Amino acid sequence: MSAEVQPLSPWRVLVVDPDVAIRARVGALIQAHAALLERKVAIDEASDGTTALALWSERRHRLVVAEIVLEGTSGLALLRRIRAEMPPVAGGIAGPTVSLGRRAAPPDPDATSVVLVSHMARDADRYWGLRQGATAYFGKPFADDALASTLRRVLAEGGAAAG
Secondary structure, eight states: OOOOOOOOOOOOEEEOOHHHHHHHHHHHHHHHHHHHHHOOEEEEESSSSHHHHHHHHHHHSSSEESSSOSSSSHHHEEEEEHHHSOOOOSSOOOOOOOOOOOSSOOOOOOEEEEEEEOOOOOOHHHHHHTTTTEEEEEESSSSSSHHHHHHHHHEEEEEEEEO
16 A cells, blocks of 8 residues: 655745835745745735734744834744744854854754844844844845845755645
8 A cells, every 4th residue: 555645735935024025026036946946835925014923823834034124013023923832943044244053953844934134234133133033134135145045945944844
């Protein structure tokens, strides 16, 4: 008797930024790298923190890319809510200047990775975002290749069983 192979369900991804152009740019990077990794993704978008929190609470996205400065619920409050309910992914990077990353265990396939992308780009801001449980932190304007590298890593480390 052979086991039936179940198709992988798409990764749910949430992109949160008040700027529609940033949401589109980040969404395009995610789609491009998901395709390279042969991973299906379904992207939801939100322009404010209150909508983002409602979407995440309902759908439990595997990856959230969020601005910190948002109407309603801030990006940091969104991060704290996610971390209160889901463990951080093992590892973590902060772009070129600050890193608190640790590689002690493989990523939890049910964990939510949170990448912060913000105009608040001082080292202290990055440090604080990482201490709150962000997987990575990038200042705006960000280089597509740097953000894409992190997105690709997050998508790849999700493991085949994660879907």
